[in-house]
Amino acid sequence: MSADPKVFLMGEEVGEYQGAYKISKGLLEKYGPDRVVDTPITEAGFTGIGVGAAYYGLRPVIEFMTFNFSMQAIDHIINSAAKSNYMSAGQISVPIVFRGPNGAAAGVGAQHSQCYAAWYASCPGLKVLVPYSSEDARGLLKAAIRDPDPVVFLENELLYGESFPVSAETLDSSFCLPIGKAKIEREGKDVTITAFSKMVGYALQAADILAKEGISAEVINLRSIRPLDRSTINASVRKTNRLITVEEGFPQHGIGAEICASVLEDSFEYLDAPVERIAGADVPMPYAANLERISVPQVEDILQLTKVGRRLICKKTNEAE
Amino acid sequence: MAIWLSRSRKIAHFLNPKIAYFLQPEDFSYKIHVNYVNSSSFRTLSGENFRSPHAFLDNSATVSALQRRCRRPESTRAGEQVETRYSDDDYEDENQAMDFPGGRVSFTHEMKFISEAADKRIPCYRVLSDDGYLIAGSRFEQVDKETAVKMYKSMVTLQIMDNIFYEAQRQGRISFYLTSTGEEAINIAAAAALTSDDVILPQYREPGILLWRGFTLQEFANQCFGNNADYGKGKQMPIHYGSNKHNFFTISSPIATQLPQAAGVAYSLKMDKKEACVVAFTGDGGTKQFRSDGVVVKGQAYGIRSIRVDGNDALAVYSTIRAAREMVIHEQKPVLVEALSYRVGHHSTSDDSTKYRPVDEIEHWKTARSPLARFRKWVHKNGWWTDDEESELRGSIRKQLLNAIQVAEKTEKPQLAEMFSDVYDNLPSNLHEQEKSLRETIKRHRQDYPTDVPL
Numbered sequence: 001m002s003a004d005p006k007v008f009l010m011g012e013e014v015g016e017y018q019g020a021y022k023i024s025k026g027l028l029e030k031y032g033p034d035r036v037v038d039t040p041i042t043e044a045g046f047t048g049i050g051v052g053a054a055y056y057g058l059r060p061v062i063e064f065m066t067f068n069f070s071m072q073a074i075d076h077i078i079n080s081a082a083k084s085n086y087m088s089a090g091q092i093s094v095p096i097v098f099r100g101p102n103g104a105a106a107g108v109g110a111q112h113s114q115c116y117a118a119w120y121a122s123c124p125g126l127k128v129l130v131p132y133s134s135e136d137a138r139g140l141l142k143a144a145i146r147d148p149d150p151v152v153f154l155e156n157e158l159l160y161g162e163s164f165p166v167s168a169e170t171l172d173s174s175f176c177l178p179i180g181k182a183k184i185e186r187e188g189k190d191v192t193i194t195a196f197s198k199m200v201g202y203a204l205q206a207a208d209i210l211a212k213e214g215i216s217a218e219v220i221n222l223r224s225i226r227p228l229d230r231s232t233i234n235a236s237v238r239k240t241n242r243l244i245t246v247e248e249g250f251p252q253h254g255i256g257a258e259i260c261a262s263v264l265e266d267s268f269e270y271l272d273a274p275v276e277r278i279a280g281a282d283v284p285m286p287y288a289a290n291l292e293r294i295s296v297p298q299v300e301d302i303l304q305l306t307k308v309g310r311r312l313i314c315k316k317t318n319e320a321e
Numbered sequence: 322m323a324i325w326l327s328r329s330r331k332i333a334h335f336l337n338p339k340i341a342y343f344l345q346p347e348d349f350s351y352k353i354h355v356n357y358v359n360s361s362s363f364r365t366l367s368g369e370n371f372r373s374p375h376a377f378l379d380n381s382a383t384v385s386a387l388q389r390r391c392r393r394p395e396s397t398r399a400g401e402q403v404e405t406r407y408s409d410d411d412y413e414d415e416n417q418a419m420d421f422p423g424g425r426v427s428f429t430h431e432m433k434f435i436s437e438a439a440d441k442r443i444p445c446y447r448v449l450s451d452d453g454y455l456i457a458g459s460r461f462e463q464v465d466k467e468t469a470v471k472m473y474k475s476m477v478t479l480q481i482m483d484n485i486f487y488e489a490q491r492q493g494r495i496s497f498y499l500t501s502t503g504e505e506a507i508n509i510a511a512a513a514a515l516t517s518d519d520v521i522l523p524q525y526r527e528p529g530i531l532l533w534r535g536f537t538l539q540e541f542a543n544q545c546f547g548n549n550a551d552y553g554k555g556k557q558m559p560i561h562y563g564s565n566k567h568n569f570f571t572i573s574s575p576i577a578t579q580l581p582q583a584a585g586v587a588y589s590l591k592m593d594k595k596e597a598c599v600v601a602f603t604g605d606g607g608t609k610q611f612r613s614d615g616v617v618v619k620g621q622a623y624g625i626r627s628i629r630v631d632g633n634d635a636l637a638v639y640s641t642i643r644a645a646r647e648m649v650i651h652e653q654k655p656v657l658v659e660a661l662s663y664r665v666g667h668h669s670t671s672d673d674s675t676k677y678r679p680v681d682e683i684e685h686w687k688t689a690r691s692p693l694a695r696f697r698k699w700v701h702k703n704g705w706w707t708d709d710e711e712s713e714l715r716g717s718i719r720k721q722l723l724n725a726i727q728v729a730e731k732t733e734k735p736q737l738a739e740m741f742s743d744v745y746d747n748l749p750s751n752l753h754e755q756e757k758s759l760r761e762t763i764k765r766h767r768q769d770y771p772t773d774v775p776l
Contacts, residue, residue: 048581049588055589056589057589058585084573085743088571092565149745180749227750
């Protein structure tokens with residue numbers, strides 16, 4: 001916002017309330033109501049306004065209080081923002097960012113817990129970014145705002161409260177990350193684990209435990225779901241020969257499905273075992289804390305699957321019967 | 322058909338005394354040369370309930386009270402702004418009113434439901450009778466000969482273009498078409514009343530605006546045929562015109578999405594500080610699905626000034642849009658214009674409207690209520706147009722169109738690379754690979770590849 005006067009933030013509670021999750025704290029005071037705009041409760045309304053503003057040269061950042069609410073505005077995101085550059089043959093560009101928390105939080109129920117990564121990542125014309133660490137958040141958000149294409153920026157409510165060590169380079173005002181590059185958070189040689197958002201933390205925890213048992217896991221923080229960094233993923237799989245994908249969202253047509261397809265297409269001969277997908281349970285998120293816990297992947301699930309694999313689990317179940 | 326005009330209205334806009342310019346009934350002529358025909362009452366134009374908010378500016382107590390409360394969220398300040406329109410005289414007795422956040426509301430001991438329908442429908446502003454005579458007592462903005470003739474010729478061109486392209490679709494030469502038949506006055510008069518700096522967010526039945534602004538018949542044909550001269554590079558079906566240089570946003574099929582987007586465009590325009598406005602168009606499909614007195618009554622429901630005008634009266638539409646544009650630019654507020662008209666043609670070439678409406682109704686509006694006939698009579702009476710010019714024009718337009726179609730049909734399609742361009746600002750690697758892969762497939766099956774799509 002300080003670098004470009006055309007950038008402005010718009011959404012529910014972003015101004016006077018300092019942000020529903022305090023992400024925009026202090027911005028209203030610093031930049032004024034012209035650039036930090038509180039909206040009524042109408043996603044279809046303010047998303048449409050944002051898209052129109054982007055059509056005519058401004059660079060809006062539209063905040064959804066959660067991406068569950070983005071469904072109220074999804075026609076503007078998909079049919080207008082994503083497709084306008086193509087359908088106008090380049091006459092209308094849409095340099096807009098849609099951001100907000102995505103996926104499960106804690107005890108918010110089915111209509112406030114869905115992960116939208118797969119939905120938005122399937123649409124050509126959009127870019128979809130998912131930060132994990134503070135470095136990701138800073139670097140990717142800046143890249144998103146500077147990008148001339150519409151970007152969906154999926155944050156995570158629980159990660160807002162987590163601290164990460166950052167380098168001096170990250171804190172520099174010019175720091176920016178490239179879009180479309182995954183980060184190898186931890187190098188390994190026995191198995192590749194891909195993850196994004198909160199699941200990166202879980203994968204890293206699992207990797208620590210696995211290391212003690214002699215299994216060296218390579219953890220890839222995807223950072224960019226669309227475009228997906230297929231080359232980093234495939235290079236890793238060619239090195240380790242095994243792949244586990246981890247995501248919070250529903251399993252069918254999820255991110256893991258796309259990664260699996262990509263690896264099968266490009267690195268089939270390198271696989272020593274079938275690709276394993278870990279995803280959220282195929283149910284609307286239950287509210288009860290104990291049920292919620294088992295509906296979302298946990299570190300134990302990653303450990304279990306890495307060591308044992310789905311087929312072996314099934315075999316054991318069959319034997320038990 | 323309704324037209325939204327929005328200069329820009331920030332969602333939470335605290336009224337800035339510096340830019341406030343309130344319209345008094347007597348002030349209507351402040352920028353427009355108004356033609357009086359036997360004087361008239363102005364009330365029909367501004368609406369009976371429009372009160373002067375001068376009390377707001379003069380009442381320093383009100384102003385400072387608002388300033389004191391500037392920590393409150395913007396939305397409640399917008400409510401106060403509305404409240405000060407109403408006279409403070411009504412609220413002397415504390416027991417008669419209560420302060421709610423957002424304003425004062427007086428009480429009543431009568432349980433009275435507001436009727437779902439007003440006693441009278443909102444009247445419709447018109448200037449020309451069906452016979453093309455100026456109605457006594459009309460106030461309207463005078464149109465000079467040059468503008469009037471250009472308007473009429475454009476309406477004729479639009480009508481003939483529609484007929485010929487529709488036929489072309491029926492002949493299988495283009496895949497789709499939809500006409501603006503019956504709505505020519507709305508298209509052309511609105512376009513004439515605006516400037517080329519005003520940004521248009523169309524629905525899809527407003528090609529007349531492009532026509533007015535200089536889009537050629539060849540350019541229309543190119544888009545319908547999706548050839549390599551089409552500004553849309555063949556990426557959309559026919560009639561989805563778009564042109565940045567004409568300030569006409571590319572047509573997008575979903576209905577009414579352009580309405581909130583227009584507010585966003587206006588917000589951006591406001592930051593440019595241009596003497597221009599945004600005009601978004603939509604029809605019944607976008608608005609009138611309700612059992613109300615049309616769309617004009619929704620204006621007050623949204624706090625938006627509104628007017629109902631006869632959409633088949635080119636002079637009335639012209640005057641209304643001119644006035645609305647001035648209001649919007651100088652007051653920085655949206656205005657809603659409901660232009661009543663009738664869609665004479667089918668919805669599109671995919672529709673047979675005789676299935677849901679009587680044929681004689683269509684005929685009636687096509688002939689007796691034709692906007693072209695009505696305007697022609699007025700232009701004719703002024704001595705500005707002759708029958709000879711009429712037949713010459715029609716013949717010439719027809720010839721130009723047939724030629725444009727022939728040329729467009731023969732022109733090559735956009736080259737293969739355009740299939741992958743403009744998805745993003747830069748071509749991503751996966752599309753680069755897909756294009757390569759496609760070209761290899763084409764090499765292997767050259768005989769199956771269409772001849773009019775250059776590689």
